[in-house]
Amino acid sequence: MIKVTKVNKVFNQGKINETVALKDISFEVKDGELAILKGPSGSGKSTILSIIAALLKPTSGDVEVDGKKIAKLPDNFASLYRRENIGFIFQKFNLIPTLSVFENVILPLIPSNLSKQEIEQKAKQSMEKFSIYHKKDDLAKNLSGGEQQRVAIARALVNNPKIILADEPTANLDAKLSSSFLEFVKELHSEKKTILIATHDPIFFGLDFVSSEIEIIKGVMK
Amino acid sequence: MFNLFLFEYALSSLKRRGAKNIFIFVIFFILIFLLSSIFFISNSMKYELSQTVDALPDITIQKLEAGREQNIDIDRVDKLSEIPGVSEVSPRVWGYYYFKNAGANFVVVGVDRFSPNYKKSIQKVVDKFDSVIFDNNDTMIVGKGVKDILEKNYYDKYFNFIKPNGDLKKIKIAGTFKGSTVLESNDIILLSNENAREIFGMKDDEVTDITLRVPNPKEVSKIASKITIMYPDCRVITKNDLEISYNNIFDYKSGIFLSLFIVALFTFFIIIYDKSSGLSSDEKREIGVQKAVGWRIGDILLQKFYEAGILSGMAFVLSITFSIFYVYILNAPILRSVFTGYSILKPAFKLPFVVDLQTIMLIFFATVPLYIAATIVPSWFAATLDADEVIR
Amino acid sequence: MNKNLKYFIVFFIVILSFFAIEMIVLSSRGVDVNDKRLFVSKIGLPDLAVSTEAKYVRHRSISDIFSIFNENPVSVSYFVTTFTYAPSTNLNNTPNIIEEK
Numbered sequence A: 001m002i003k004v005t006k007v008n009k010v011f012n013q014g015k016i017n018e019t020v021a022l023k024d025i026s027f028e029v030k031d032g033e034l035a036i037l038k039g040p041s042g043s044g045k046s047t048i049l050s051i052i053a054a055l056l057k058p059t060s061g062d063v064e065v066d067g068k069k070i071a072k073l074p075d076n077f078a079s080l081y082r083r084e085n086i087g088f089i090f091q092k093f094n095l096i097p098t099l100s101v102f103e104n105v106i107l108p109l110i111p112s113n114l115s116k117q118e119i120e121q122k123a124k125q126s127m128e129k130f131s132i133y134h135k136k137d138d139l140a141k142n143l144s145g146g147e148q149q150r151v152a153i154a155r156a157l158v159n160n161p162k163i164i165l166a167d168e169p170t171a172n173l174d175a176k177l178s179s180s181f182l183e184f185v186k187e188l189h190s191e192k193k194t195i196l197i198a199t200h201d202p203i204f205f206g207l208d209f210v211s212s213e214i215e216i217i218k219g220v221m222k
Numbered sequence B: 001m002f003n004l005f006l007f008e009y010a011l012s013s014l015k016r017r018g019a020k021n022i023f024i025f026v027i028f029f030i031l032i033f034l035l036s037s038i039f040f041i042s043n044s045m046k047y048e049l050s051q052t053v054d055a056l057p058d059i060t061i062q063k064l065e066a067g068r069e070q071n072i073d074i075d076r077v078d079k080l081s082e083i084p085g086v087s088e089v090s091p092r093v094w095g096y097y098y099f100k101n102a103g104a105n106f107v108v109v110g111v112d113r114f115s116p117n118y119k120k121s122i123q124k125v126v127d128k129f130d131s132v133i134f135d136n137n138d139t140m141i142v143g144k145g146v147k148d149i150l151e152k153n154y155y156d157k158y159f160n161f162i163k164p165n166g167d168l169k170k171i172k173i174a175g176t177f178k179g180s181t182v183l184e185s186n187d188i189i190l191l192s193n194e195n196a197r198e199i200f201g202m203k204d205d206e207v208t209d210i211t212l213r214v215p216n217p218k219e220v221s222k223i224a225s226k227i228t229i230m231y232p233d234c235r236v237i238t239k240n241d242l243e244i245s246y247n248n249i250f251d252y253k254s255g256i257f258l259s260l261f262i263v264a265l266f267t268f269f270i271i272i273y274d275k276s277s278g279l280s281s282d283e284k285r286e287i288g289v290q291k292a293v294g295w296r297i298g299d300i301l302l303q304k305f306y307e308a309g310i311l312s313g314m315a316f317v318l319s320i321t322f323s324i325f326y327v328y329i330l331n332a333p334i335l336r337s338v339f340t341g342y343s344i345l346k347p348a349f350k351l352p353f354v355v356d357l358q359t360i361m362l363i364f365f366a367t368v369p370l371y372i373a374a375t376i377v378p379s380w381f382a383a384t385l386d387a388d389e390v391i392r
Numbered sequence C: 001m002n003k004n005l006k007y008f009i010v011f012f013i014v015i016l017s018f019f020a021i022e023m024i025v026l027s028s029r030g031v032d033v034n035d036k037r038l039f040v041s042k043i044g045l046p047d048l049a050v051s052t053e054a055k056y057v058r059h060r061s062i063s064d065i066f067s068i069f070n071e072n073p074v075s076v077s078y079f080v081t082t083f084t085y086a087p088s089t090n091l092n093n094t095p096n097i098i099e100e101k
Helices: A045-052 A075-085 A101-105 A107-112 A116-129 A145-157 A175-190 B004-016 B018-055 B076-081 B116-123 B131-135 B144-152 B179-185 B193-200 B217-230 B239-247 B255-276 B281-292 B297-329 B336-340 B357-383 B387-391 C003-027 C033-043 C080-084
Strands: A002-011 A019-029 A034-038 A060-065 A086-089 A163-167 A194-199 A212-217 B059-065 B068-070 B088-092 B094-099 B104-111 B139-142 B158-162 B168-177 B188-192 B209-213 B234-238
Touching: A002 A045, A019 A045, A019 A212, A034 A045, A045 A060, A045 A163, A045 A194, A075 A086, A075 A107, A075 B297, A086 A145, A101 A107, A101 A116, A101 A145, A107 A116, A107 B004, A107 B297, A116 A145, A116 B004, A145 A175, A175 A194, B004 B018, B004 B297, B004 C003, B018 B239, B018 B255, B018 B297, B018 B336, B018 B357, B018 C033, B059 B217, B076 B088, B076 B209, B094 B193, B104 B193, B116 C033, B131 B139, B131 B168, B139 B144, B144 B168, B144 B179, B168 B179, B168 B193, B179 C033, B188 B193, B217 B234, B217 B239, B234 B239, B255 B357, B255 C080, B281 B297, B281 B357, B297 B357, B297 C003, B336 C080
Parallel strands: A034 A194, A034 A212, A086 A163, A163 A194, B104 B188, B139 B168
Antiparallel strands: A002 A019, A002 A060, B059 B068, B059 B209, B059 B234, B088 B209, B094 B104, B139 B188, B158 B168
């Protein structure tokens, strides 16, 4: 379960370009639920996801994931927490273009001291699930947008995380790819993953398997 | 525990920035190659000198007038032999002969007499020793360099010295000093004292310098001080002084090490400045992504450590290996000119193989850790940034 | 084990073997120290015949200060090798001050 309590985030605090990105954000996402963070660009949705992923520390407030407070985790513990619990799908995919599909997918596994067989098995499983295994030796920069997305998803899921965070996943996709992404989401939801998607793409709105829609406008919850 | 995947990732990371890394590798290689070659050459030369210092005379006496060496009166020899502790006094006639046609300086050394004892021992270091010719008075034994120069100038079996009065003095060649002594004997011509005096136009009652044998090493400095009092116009050089002089042949005053140091520092400054002026945006992004998928700072730094270690370590091993090959098997072409200079007579630069761990460690610690640090520090800065900023 | 690692290992092994071979070859080179020492004891002159440019380079251990300033007091180092070899400590006619204990 993800529990966000009175989270505030101020960027460049005390400086001339001080910005209040989030103000008193509180919500809950229970295990296995699919929640949508909706709102226009710049409203702070990505910031919330980053805070939940411990990529960013809130200025004040608390975030609890499975009972553990993660808001003020020191850097090393934050990384470990991410590695073991979070699968993050970035808006721009953030693949490493000069690495192959396989190498991109195993990136989260490299520092974890697993055996060669384990790593290869997990990577294969993930790549096959998202139909990208046949391109495993191709360089990421040579893939199409849809293929890159599948690699990004495969990477996010290679460690079988409980929580999946997606930041504007369909922003760079056409309608066809957007709907295939929706299919992925449905499948993940059926596997009881906790999913939080930040988006302003209407294809996610009003769906029956979405448990909550949290609207954020200019850093404030509606 | 060694993480093979992390190591492989480091290797692939090096390959992905191939051009830049190859450039750094080459610079590193050249720098370490240069440093180590010069260290090896100078260490070997010092070793060569130290091997023979023991065989030198215990005391050498030279007369100085206005800071300039002058010939010594031969009657000083008797007075010197009276000093207790001195077992042998040998007046020497030697000097330089300039062979104009070749532009070469020969060192002409006279010996008291080619006595049978002397002949027996000197034969051991002479190649193609012709006994018949040797027994004839006007003969000489020459170093290999001398022989080569003479042959080039069509003097095959003898040489015509030009005396100070313009007359010629023909001396036959009785043999060449062995190749194993070439570093010491290359430019030497050994002949009788009489011939040496004739060639130099030196009077019979004069000698170039005087050497003494003092069997008890503890007495040397006492005797040296005595001689300084006896003959204040003389400079007394003991074997110990010669050894000290050998030790300082490549000290900080010798330009070569100073300039080497400056070049090394400069090269390093360039590489480190480039590295520490921050990572490229690509590299920063990659670190951001790594953090985002769960790499800790320690994992990232370990990867960078492997990268820098592989690059600098490989360059180091390769350049040391090649440097040893260059100095001791190829005999250091081009670089040896720094040590032989403009001389016409250059010996075969076959140096004794002296590669000690100390020198290699010195070069290693002066180069590799610096580069690794220069790589890790900016990566550490990038890794401690909020990953969030980098990947948005 | 991927391609890069294989190349790296091969490269490393090749260099190390080359290093080992040349160390073995060079260490087994005979050195005729006795010849050198015999020669030096018979001739009695110090220093190596590596550079014969000038007296204070060729016989630097027993050369005088005059030969350095010979041409011109200003032009002390106009031979390449005066850059390489430091001037001898014996140059300034210092009497032997080292006392054997």
